[in-house]
Amino acid sequence: MDLNRPALPLQNKAARNKAALAASAIAVALLLSACGGGAAPQGAEQAAAADPASGANASGAVNICGVKDASGIYKGTAEAFTKANGKVTAKYTEIGATTDEARTQIVQRLEGKSTECDIFLSDVIWTSEFASQGWLLDQTELVEANKDRLIPSTVETTKYQDKYWASPFFTNAGLIYYQKDKVAKPETWQQLYTEAAKAQGNGFVYQGKQYEGLTVNFLEMLYSAGGEVLDDQGNVKIDSKETRDVLDFMSKGLKDGSADRAVLTYNEDPARLAYESGKFGYQRNWPHVYRLLNATPLADSFGVAPLPAWEGGKASGVLGGWNLAISAHSTNQAGAVAFIDFATTPDWQKHVAMDYSQAPVNEAAYSDPAVLEKMPFATELLASVKGAKPRPISPVYPQISQAIYKNVYAVLSGTDSTEDAVKKMADEITTAKASF
Numbered sequence: 001m002d003l004n005r006p007a008l009p010l011q012n013k014a015a016r017n018k019a020a021l022a023a024s025a026i027a028v029a030l031l032l033s034a035c036g037g038g039a040a041p042q043g044a045e046q047a048a049a050a051d052p053a054s055g056a057n058a059s060g061a062v063n064i065c066g067v068k069d070a071s072g073i074y075k076g077t078a079e080a081f082t083k084a085n086g087k088v089t090a091k092y093t094e095i096g097a098t099t100d101e102a103r104t105q106i107v108q109r110l111e112g113k114s115t116e117c118d119i120f121l122s123d124v125i126w127t128s129e130f131a132s133q134g135w136l137l138d139q140t141e142l143v144e145a146n147k148d149r150l151i152p153s154t155v156e157t158t159k160y161q162d163k164y165w166a167s168p169f170f171t172n173a174g175l176i177y178y179q180k181d182k183v184a185k186p187e188t189w190q191q192l193y194t195e196a197a198k199a200q201g202n203g204f205v206y207q208g209k210q211y212e213g214l215t216v217n218f219l220e221m222l223y224s225a226g227g228e229v230l231d232d233q234g235n236v237k238i239d240s241k242e243t244r245d246v247l248d249f250m251s252k253g254l255k256d257g258s259a260d261r262a263v264l265t266y267n268e269d270p271a272r273l274a275y276e277s278g279k280f281g282y283q284r285n286w287p288h289v290y291r292l293l294n295a296t297p298l299a300d301s302f303g304v305a306p307l308p309a310w311e312g313g314k315a316s317g318v319l320g321g322w323n324l325a326i327s328a329h330s331t332n333q334a335g336a337v338a339f340i341d342f343a344t345t346p347d348w349q350k351h352v353a354m355d356y357s358q359a360p361v362n363e364a365a366y367s368d369p370a371v372l373e374k375m376p377f378a379t380e381l382l383a384s385v386k387g388a389k390p391r392p393i394s395p396v397y398p399q400i401s402q403a404i405y406k407n408v409y410a411v412l413s414g415t416d417s418t419e420d421a422v423k424k425m426a427d428e429i430t431t432a433k434a435s436f
């Protein structure tokens, strides 16, 4: 089954029109009968809302489902919540090694109206898709209550059609880890690649497998080179000189030894483990790697830096992060609200940084002395997060991303030319957009 296809018939224009007709027919019927009988149509408009007051009287069990817990933050938060709450017990269930695999598993459960998971860890790129299908509880009231203390870009990632569909849990921005004894802190991507090719042991590892992570790695360079996927009006802009320059640059880097060819099989964890072998100079990864690297023999020799700029351009990142979404089919919505209340408190947000070296969504955490002690790069991390650009926001984002990573991969692995890949990327993104 291809779960990169649009998830439900609602993502197809004809079906959407039909659904709109059905929705208005139901509205008329409700008006006429003045009583609320009949099945509610699917979609964001009709979604039920989470009750912010319900968390206080919650009890029972809450199952939180999501991607592999590489940093330990999900299990750690579930345990800390269970201990602190006393009435609700939370557990974390891993359902996928990468974000793409987790999405496939989540979509299957949501389409099947499964009650297994009360909360989904939702990648910031999924909000529009999940909300447009009517799969989530509306969390507008919960988010409104916390909004003042949150980094604004994190709140934006939970929005679809003027409502909030999840609570931001942690945010993310790419970083460069480098071996201070071998290579220089990079100011530009060009400098990083040159330095990486200079000697054996200086090489660069990143996430180059065919999946969402490759889209991110590519867009980090594309954005800093001044390129874009869509413009502000949503027009496809990927067929550009910048896209060609970045593809040529990345593919040359694999040929001249700047980057190890094994990156074509790496997602985040394999890249981290390769770097931990001590055989590389640079690694692109997320903030959680900081704590894990500190527990290895490289603890005293690595440095951490913001992503470099494109030569002649500027530094730019891609906004990552994970939100807590409540399943519309949860049988313990109150318990889910209680868990979210806990995970988003200013106090737990400090633990997000101190215990897991993840990036809090609560802005004040970054200047807290206890956080700065455990995460000395917190100030730079906040700047990276605030400077990071979102990926295209669309209910068909998975198809847009697939058009990117598939074609980037084809160039990197040598099965397609830059020119052909750019054309295909643009065509496939246009087709994906037209499907909604």
Ligand code: GLC
Binding pocket: 099, 123, 124, 125, 171, 172, 212, 213, 216, 268, 286, 319, 320, 321, 322
């Ligand atoms: C990280 C980011 C997420 C991104 C993923 C790509 O988990 O937080 O937003 O999609 O990496 O692999």
